[in-house]
Amino acid sequence: MINKQADQQFAIDVSEVESVFLQGEYKEVLLDIAEVSLAFGGVQALSDVSFDIYKGEIRAIIGPNGAGKSSMLNVINGFYHPQKGTITYKEEVRKKMSPHKAASQGISRTFQNIALFKGMTTLDNIMTGRILKMRKGLFWQALYWGPARNEEIINREIAEQVIDFLEIEAIRKTPVGKLPYGLQKRVELGRALASKPDLLLLDEPMAGMNVEEKEDMCRFILDVNEEFGTTIALIEHDMGVVMDLADRIVVLNYGCKIADGTPEDIRSNQGVIDAYLGVSKNK
Amino acid sequence: MIHEKLARASEETNAIKPLGSEAGILSQVDTFPKLLKRHAVIRASSEAMREKDFGIWQSWTWYEVAEEVAALSNGLASLGLVRGDSIAIIGDNRPRLYWTMAGAQSLGAIPVPMYQDSAADEIKFVLEHASVRFAVVEDQEQVDKLLSILDDCPILETIIYDQPRGMRSYTQDYLHDMNDILELGRDFGCNNPTYFDDEVSKGKGSDTSIILYTSGTTGNPKGVVLTHDAIIQTSINAAVQEGLNDKDECLAYLPMAWVGDHVLSYAQSYVVGFCVSCPESSETLLTDLRELGPTYFFAPPRIYENILTSVMIRMADSSKIKLKLFEYFMALARRVGPDILDHRPVSLFNRIVYGIGDLLIYGPLKNALGFSRIRVGYTAGEAIGPEIFTFYRSLGVNLKQLYGSTEASVFITVQPNGEVKPDTVGVPTPGVEIKLTENGEVMFRSPGVFKEYFKNPEETEKTKTSDGWVYTGDAGLVGEDGHLKIIDRAKDVGKFIDGTMFAPKYIENKLKFFSNIKESVAFGDQREFCAVIINIDSEAVGNWAERNGIAYSSYQELAALPAVYDLVQENIEQINRELAQEPNLVGAQIKRFLLLHKELDADDGELTRTRKVRRNFITKKYTSSINALYGTASHCQISTELVFEDGRKGLISADVMIRDAQLFNIDKQIAAE
Numbered sequence: 001m002i003n004k005q006a007d008q009q010f011a012i013d014v015s016e017v018e019s020v021f022l023q024g025e026y027k028e029v030l031l032d033i034a035e036v037s038l039a040f041g042g043v044q045a046l047s048d049v050s051f052d053i054y055k056g057e058i059r060a061i062i063g064p065n066g067a068g069k070s071s072m073l074n075v076i077n078g079f080y081h082p083q084k085g086t087i088t089y090k091e092e093v094r095k096k097m098s099p100h101k102a103a104s105q106g107i108s109r110t111f112q113n114i115a116l117f118k119g120m121t122t123l124d125n126i127m128t129g130r131i132l133k134m135r136k137g138l139f140w141q142a143l144y145w146g147p148a149r150n151e152e153i154i155n156r157e158i159a160e161q162v163i164d165f166l167e168i169e170a171i172r173k174t175p176v177g178k179l180p181y182g183l184q185k186r187v188e189l190g191r192a193l194a195s196k197p198d199l200l201l202l203d204e205p206m207a208g209m210n211v212e213e214k215e216d217m218c219r220f221i222l223d224v225n226e227e228f229g230t231t232i233a234l235i236e237h238d239m240g241v242v243m244d245l246a247d248r249i250v251v252l253n254y255g256c257k258i259a260d261g262t263p264e265d266i267r268s269n270q271g272v273i274d275a276y277l278g279v280s281k282n283k
Numbered sequence: 284m285i286h287e288k289l290a291r292a293s294e295e296t297n298a299i300k301p302l303g304s305e306a307g308i309l310s311q312v313d314t315f316p317k318l319l320k321r322h323a324v325i326r327a328s329s330e331a332m333r334e335k336d337f338g339i340w341q342s343w344t345w346y347e348v349a350e351e352v353a354a355l356s357n358g359l360a361s362l363g364l365v366r367g368d369s370i371a372i373i374g375d376n377r378p379r380l381y382w383t384m385a386g387a388q389s390l391g392a393i394p395v396p397m398y399q400d401s402a403a404d405e406i407k408f409v410l411e412h413a414s415v416r417f418a419v420v421e422d423q424e425q426v427d428k429l430l431s432i433l434d435d436c437p438i439l440e441t442i443i444y445d446q447p448r449g450m451r452s453y454t455q456d457y458l459h460d461m462n463d464i465l466e467l468g469r470d471f472g473c474n475n476p477t478y479f480d481d482e483v484s485k486g487k488g489s490d491t492s493i494i495l496y497t498s499g500t501t502g503n504p505k506g507v508v509l510t511h512d513a514i515i516q517t518s519i520n521a522a523v524q525e526g527l528n529d530k531d532e533c534l535a536y537l538p539m540a541w542v543g544d545h546v547l548s549y550a551q552s553y554v555v556g557f558c559v560s561c562p563e564s565s566e567t568l569l570t571d572l573r574e575l576g577p578t579y580f581f582a583p584p585r586i587y588e589n590i591l592t593s594v595m596i597r598m599a600d601s602s603k604i605k606l607k608l609f610e611y612f613m614a615l616a617r618r619v620g621p622d623i624l625d626h627r628p629v630s631l632f633n634r635i636v637y638g639i640g641d642l643l644i645y646g647p648l649k650n651a652l653g654f655s656r657i658r659v660g661y662t663a664g665e666a667i668g669p670e671i672f673t674f675y676r677s678l679g680v681n682l683k684q685l686y687g688s689t690e691a692s693v694f695i696t697v698q699p700n701g702e703v704k705p706d707t708v709g710v711p712t713p714g715v716e717i718k719l720t721e722n723g724e725v726m727f728r729s730p731g732v733f734k735e736y737f738k739n740p741e742e743t744e745k746t747k748t749s750d751g752w753v754y755t756g757d758a759g760l761v762g763e764d765g766h767l768k769i770i771d772r773a774k775d776v777g778k779f780i781d782g783t784m785f786a787p788k789y790i791e792n793k794l795k796f797f798s799n800i801k802e803s804v805a806f807g808d809q810r811e812f813c814a815v816i817i818n819i820d821s822e823a824v825g826n827w828a829e830r831n832g833i834a835y836s837s838y839q840e841l842a843a844l845p846a847v848y849d850l851v852q853e854n855i856e857q858i859n860r861e862l863a864q865e866p867n868l869v870g871a872q873i874k875r876f877l878l879l880h881k882e883l884d885a886d887d888g889e890l891t892r893t894r895k896v897r898r899n900f901i902t903k904k905y906t907s908s909i910n911a912l913y914g915t916a917s918h919c920q921i922s923t924e925l926v927f928e929d930g931r932k933g934l935i936s937a938d939v940m941i942r943d944a945q946l947f948n949i950d951k952q953i954a955a956e
Binding site: 064156157160161162163165167169170172173219223226 | 336337338448451452563564566567570754936
């Protein structure tokens with residue numbers, strides 16, 4: 001059974017490789033996930049999932065509730081450690097990894113449930129995205145003079161660029177807890193962007209938003225991808241958004257990959273339709 | 284090196300001096316580009332413009348601005364912009380868009396700024412009407428708008444954008460990044476070093492400086508053509524009157540297509556040499572205002588009202604001690620503040636207490652609002668509520684009313700310092716003459732009068748007489764003190780049966796300034812007296828009822844309460860008392876009124892979408908009630924159809940009370956009951 005799946009997997013991979021070469025453009029693989037399995041006790045969250053993410057693309061991960069999407073993101077940013085499989089990031093096979101280390105290698109993320117410091121201002125929250133890039137120790141920081149000050153100025157400049165980019169100047173000094181949900185999501189994206197990531201993981205960036213907020217967020221995601229060339233992996237339930245934004249989509253169901261391809265492929269894939277709509281037993 | 288030399292020269296000449304002494308020199312400097320070049324020499328190192336970007340105020344000196352303008356101008360020239368061309372400018376207040384104006388004027392081209400929120404169709408009309416070949420816009424949003432009409436607008440050849448954000452995937456060869464144009468201009472300047480100066484010196488004061496399209500409420504917008512002479516002379520006159528100098532600060536945040544912004548943030552800055560700052564974005568306006576503390580500020584009444592409301596809301600949430608202090612000192616300020624501001628006699632005791640209030644309340648409050656340094660604050664555009672106006676003046680903010688129009692290069696009348704009243708718009712500014720026609724319509728003649736409506740000789744003829752007088756379309760009165768009072772649009776002004784003037788808007792505005800009254804419709808044209816239909820403000824009156832233990836279950840019930848009638852009657856009688864003071868309006872006192880049982884609503888067609896009363900529609904819809912107002916009955920039965928949000932219709936009927944209000948001091952013997 002497993003072999004058969006692996007065979008299918010291989011077949012898809014080959015066809016993808018072919019299509020890439022047929023189109024005459026070679027795409028550099030930024031992250032490659034190969035046969036990753038993750039289990040919590042008896043619960044198999046991911047089983048033998050393989051896919052890759054090209055540099056500079058927007059890759060969507062979709063699937064019904066409990067399909068293992070967030071687990072996949074947690075594996076990518078080193079929060080969960082898969083029992084099986086290899087992860088190759090920037091052509092280097094990853095060993096055991098902590099989120100901290102993943103972040104310093106250029107992976108940053110947002111969360112399904114907003115995880116900001118509610119009592120701090122927008123600016124301060126975005127500055128926390130720069131912390132890993134600060135080199136001066138506690139002593140210098142406390143003294144706030146000379147090198148530490150220069151460092152702060154450089155980091156503030158980057159934070160201000162992010163604020164300008166996300167058009168949140170008006171809430172720069174507002175405590176995040178006071179902001180409406182849609183803006184908090186934007187601030188969270190801002191914090192992730194502040195570290196200038198190579199790979200940005202977005203966990204349901206549009207959940208709970210109204211149409212207008214969703215449109216704004218889509219524009220920002222596309223702009224991040226186009227202007228900074230940031231590679232983006234996103235989980236999203238809004239199919240309209242996913243189909244419009246993503247270059248390629250991978251579909252998970254019960255921890256297994258059931259489809260992988262361009263939005264057109266996915267839209268017409270019977271397995272995906274079944275997973276989303278359910279299949280009657282009589283069929 | 285040159286820069287340093289210029290800086291030294293500028294320091295020597297840069298002592299603050301009133302503009303009057305420079306007015307003579309200015310007569311030789313007759314266009315905006317020439318003014319700019321002059322500042323680049325005598326104020327080389329003074330700040331000319333600021334913009335908040337990336338959280339910091341970035342600034343440019345006059346020398347730097349002149350350099351940028353020259354580069355832009357050369358860039359536009361190398362793209363083919365020539366003397367007499369029109370160039371559209373669309374976007375928020377951005378330094379580089381202001382520089383585009385100067386750059387285009389340097390070449391003798393005519394800037395045509397447009398409102399940034401205009402729909403594509405409106406823009407299309409102006410582009411075609413003004414034969415615009417070049418458009419300089421702020422960002423992707425405006426570019427998209429232009430691209431959507433490009434097929435129908437073949438005359439538009441080139442689009443330049445200021446913000447490259449989101450423009451990466453646009454490949455059209457007629458789209459240019461402004462940075463590229465600046466580069467192009469610098470190269471062009473190296474190859475043709477005298478081109479810019481030559482073009483600037485070819486300009487004359489009588490040349491068209493700008494075409495401003497007025498947003499017509501009916502029909503298509505009209506392009507008001509203003510010359511350099513008109514704008515510069517008006518700017519000088521007003522600046523001399525207010526004593527503006529090059530240390531003043533002004534915030535450019537009103538639409539660039541509006542004559543007010545053009546004259547204050549561009550013309551007067553170029554004439555006087557003061558610094559203009561552009562806020563970070565329209566949402567950060569209040570923060571930026573506070574950081575900057577302008578000395579010269581202009582805002583429509585709505586902005587002053589919003590600021591006041593936010594102050595009041597925040598005060599209501601503050602601690603008891605603070606609230607008490609605030610109330611005590613504000614009561615004092617209302618009593619003596621305006622007099623102190625106008626240097627009228629106030630007792631020593633009150634002065635001392637006011638001084639303490641300034642330390643504790645007024646100063647910190649003004650600081651929090653960014654009003655600490657205002658020397659000249661204008662409000663214009665529509666009537667401002669007397670309490671709002673008095674609030675700012677009592678704090679010591681020199682807020683004044685101004686009456687102007689695009690056709691006058693803004694200034695027609697301004698309240699002079701020391702003669703400020705809440706209900707007038709002041710006296711004519713230097714060089715301006717005003718007179719009233721037989722119907723009471725205000726006419727003016729000034730150096731700032733527009734040249735013509737662009738390609739619209741019929742309208743020009745209708746508006747401007749051969750000897751230079753211009754019809755404003757506003758009806759007004761001139762008081763004994765020489766102050767002009769605007770009462771209504773001339774076409775809305777009617778007459779009572781006895782021939783005295785009836786200005787409905789004037790009365791409606793007075794009513795609306797009471798917090799209890801949300802909307803009102805005044806009747807009186809071809810009638811014996813004035814009667815009004817009133818909509819109470821459910822929030823304010825509901826709040827009052829709650830505080831006074833009066834129970835009600837619906838708007839209809841609230842509006843029918845005798846106690847509420849008493850409340851409104853007090854307001855109306857106060858207005859009658861005020862009207863009795865004005866010889867021309869004494870006959871316009873409100874004799875009878877009723878409180879409508881439903882709120883006027885745009886869904887029912889009673890209001891426009893911008894919440895203006897549709898008088899004719901209401902007259903038809905409520906004919907029976909209006910007839911009852913002019914009868915003797917104390918009640919009338921009204922039943923009206925209303926439309927729910929989902930489109931269903933319902934019928935609402937009520938027995939509405941009609942009350943008589945007391946009239947004051949009348950010659951015409953209409954006795955109050």
